[in-house]
Amino acid sequence: MAKVKITETVLRDAHQSLIATRMTLDEMLPILGEMDKVGYYSAEVWGGATFDSCLRFLDEDPWERLRVIRREMPNTKLQMLFRGQNMLGYRHYADDVVEYFVQKSVANGIDILRIFDALNDIRNLETAIKATKKENAHLQAAISYTTSPVHNNEYFVNYAKQLEDAGADSICIKDMAGLLTPYNTYELVKEIKSAVKVPIQVHTHYTSGLASMVLMKAVEAGADIIDTAMSPLAMGTSHPATESMVAAFQGTEQDTGLDLKQLNIVRKHFAKLREKYLANGLLNPKMLGVDANTLLYQVPGGMLSNLVSQLKQAGKEDKLDEVLMEVPNVRKDAGYPPLVTPSSQIVGTQAVFNVIMGERYKMVTKEFKGLLRGEYGKTPVPVDPEFRKQIIGDEEPIDCRPADLLKPELETLKKECAEWIEQDEDVLSYAQFGQVATKFFENRRNKKLGIDADHVDKAGKVHPV
Numbered sequence: 001m002a003k004v005k006i007t008e009t010v011l012r013d014a015h016q017s018l019i020a021t022r023m024t025l026d027e028m029l030p031i032l033g034e035m036d037k038v039g040y041y042s043a044e045v046w047g048g049a050t051f052d053s054c055l056r057f058l059d060e061d062p063w064e065r066l067r068v069i070r071r072e073m074p075n076t077k078l079q080m081l082f083r084g085q086n087m088l089g090y091r092h093y094a095d096d097v098v099e100y101f102v103q104k105s106v107a108n109g110i111d112i113l114r115i116f117d118a119l120n121d122i123r124n125l126e127t128a129i130k131a132t133k134k135e136n137a138h139l140q141a142a143i144s145y146t147t148s149p150v151h152n153n154e155y156f157v158n159y160a161k162q163l164e165d166a167g168a169d170s171i172c173i174k175d176m177a178g179l180l181t182p183y184n185t186y187e188l189v190k191e192i193k194s195a196v197k198v199p200i201q202v203h204t205h206y207t208s209g210l211a212s213m214v215l216m217k218a219v220e221a222g223a224d225i226i227d228t229a230m231s232p233l234a235m236g237t238s239h240p241a242t243e244s245m246v247a248a249f250q251g252t253e254q255d256t257g258l259d260l261k262q263l264n265i266v267r268k269h270f271a272k273l274r275e276k277y278l279a280n281g282l283l284n285p286k287m288l289g290v291d292a293n294t295l296l297y298q299v300p301g302g303m304l305s306n307l308v309s310q311l312k313q314a315g316k317e318d319k320l321d322e323v324l325m326e327v328p329n330v331r332k333d334a335g336y337p338p339l340v341t342p343s344s345q346i347v348g349t350q351a352v353f354n355v356i357m358g359e360r361y362k363m364v365t366k367e368f369k370g371l372l373r374g375e376y377g378k379t380p381v382p383v384d385p386e387f388r389k390q391i392i393g394d395e396e397p398i399d400c401r402p403a404d405l406l407k408p409e410l411e412t413l414k415k416e417c418a419e420w421i422e423q424d425e426d427v428l429s430y431a432q433f434g435q436v437a438t439k440f441f442e443n444r445r446n447k448k449l450g451i452d453a454d455h456v457d458k459a460g461k462v463h464p465v
Contacts, residue, residue: 004254005041005225006246007079007201009239010270011069012044014229017205017237019282021053023273025065031269032072038262040076041225042112045069046105047080051088055433055440063108063425070109077138079112080105083341085124085403089432090342092375094406095127097413101428102131108425114172116142118343121377122162123401129167140201141168145175146298146338148331150380153188160192170199170225175214176340177300178207178237182217189221199224205237205300209290212240212248219254230267232274236288237300243267297324298331303344310352319355326351329360333387334371335379346371364391374398420445 015023035043046066054060070078085092087101105113113132117124125141132139141163143156160171173180173188180188185202192200202218204211204227215226228234231241246258277283291304299307307324311317327339330351337343346367354360370376372388374397388397398405410427417430420441429437445451 002224002254004219004223004249004256006242006256006258007203007225007227008035008038008040008043008230008242009227010230010233010242011035012046012048012050012081013227014233014238016049016053017239018233018287019277021049022057022282024058025060025068027273029068029072031266032069034262034265034269036073036075038076038266039258042077042079043069043073044079044081044114044227045073046078046110047082047088047114049088051429051432052436055429056436059440059443061440061444062429063104063423066105066108066110077111078109079114079140080110082113082115082128084115084117084128086118086342087428087432090345092124092402092406093431094409095403096408096410097428097431098127098403099131099134100410101431102128102137103135104425104428106132106135106137110137112138112140114140114142114174116144116172116174116340117377118144118340119337119377119379120144120159122159122166124377124403125163125166126401127403133167138169139167140170140172141166142172142174142203144338144340145173145179146177146336147179148336148380150336151338153184153191155380156188157191157195160196164196164198168198170201171196172201172203173218174340175202175204176338177298177303178205178211178294179298180204180214181210181295182213185214186217186221189218189223193222201225201227203227204239206235206240207237207290207300208292208294212244215240215245216248219249230263230270232267232270236290293324297327298339299324299327299348300339300344303339303348306345307348307352310349311356314352314356316356322355323348323351326354330354333383334368335381335383337371337379342367343371343376361391369395375402377402417441 011028015021051062054062054065085098087093087098115125115128120143129139143159163171189200200223202215202223204214219226226245227239228242228245229239231243234241243260243263246256246260246263249255274283308320311319311323327347330347331337334347339347349365350368353363357363369392372383373392373395413431414427417427420426420438
């Protein structure tokens with residue numbers, strides 16, 4: 001058996017899962033050089049919620065973050081998570097925007113794009129796949145793993161074959177909710193390995209307490225690459241610990257070849273950050289525990305924290321258990337979508353409404369209507385026509401690839417944000433996060449010009465100096 005390779009997630013998914021993507025570039029910078037010496041297969045550093053968090057909360061340019069990491073880690077492949085036609089936003093974008101985003105991601109330093117669709121609708125990956133191949137980057141197509149009456153090993157093997165045929169250079173089993181169990185993982189990896197020729201990577205979360213065992217069985221079954229996180233930001237809703245998994249395979253045929261002493265240098269840096277996050281409240285100790293209910297309700301860690309927040313705002317925190325029980329019901333009604341962004345937010349919010357209103361579907365969100373209408377693609381199971389009509393009324397369902405209904409929008413977006421553009425990439429930040437991006441651009445300009453934004457007279461176009 002070949003040596004297993006490691007993708008390090010501490011610079012993206014690990015802190016997204018534990019501290020809502022609040023790690024700053026300044027906190028990363030001192031250790032990047034030492035991480036570059038480790039010999040990881042790749043480092044996941046970008047995508048997911050990075051954009052939103054950088055622009056909305058950290059006052060950082062996500063593009064500059066990528067360029068700096070690229071400069072400091074010249075010997076390590078950099079990887080990102082990409083939501084197919086959604087890119088990093090929450091709606092479908094026109095093909096020309098998706099193509100431009102892929103081009104700029106690769107130009108700024110990304111080597112591997114892990115591309116997935118929340119519904120496993122391959123039509124929503126077509127444009128991103130073609131664009132990635134055009135840029136000669138590594139296309140890793142991901143399977144959004146979930147369980148349901150239709151989501152079995154045969155379903156995932158067939159999807160893996162489709163992804164390989166579409167041009168995937170590797171395939172990732174993406175278990176965002178921590179639903180994989182060890183022995184089923186072994187069988188699933190075995191079956192996919194026998195059906196496709198490209199490498200297989202396994203991504204899971206520790207939420208249910210099974211993740212280390214899952215990765216062990218995945219490697220035994222022939223998985224080529226596994227996702228792990230440096231131990232100070234591992235476990236809980238994050239991933240298995242890098243050092244632990246490296247140690248587990250030492251002296252075996254699957255030995256990673258990574259040096260635990262070098263990893264310890266990296267560990268010490270993140271250990272200090274962990275203490276800092278615990279002290280300032282950014283890291284909630286609850287996020288570090290095991291929640292076996294995940295296996296029952298299929299609610300990912302990020303989705304759970306969102307549900308709690310929504311209930312708190314409504315003064316209904318005591319209804320959490322009812323909401324968790326309602327989530328599987330809403331998911332069934334919606335055609336069993338995997339619970340990952342954006343479907344997790346759509347299903348979760350609707351479950352909250354169903355519970356706090358005291359009547360199911362008395363109030364329906366725009367996004368839930370969109371999901372049932374087909375705005376996000378084809379659901380794994382067709383939605384009951386009567387139920388769909390109850391929710392969307394006389395609106396016409398969408399049966400085609402949703403992006404086929406979108407006109408090119410890149411040039412329009414460029415015109416809309418023309419006054420703020422300082423780099424080509426700014427239009428892509430604006431495309432995905434509109435007002436949030438505009439506010440960031442304004443702050444960026446104010447800092448450069450020394451403008452006191454709190455006392456500026458916008459109508460008179462004057463400011464104190």
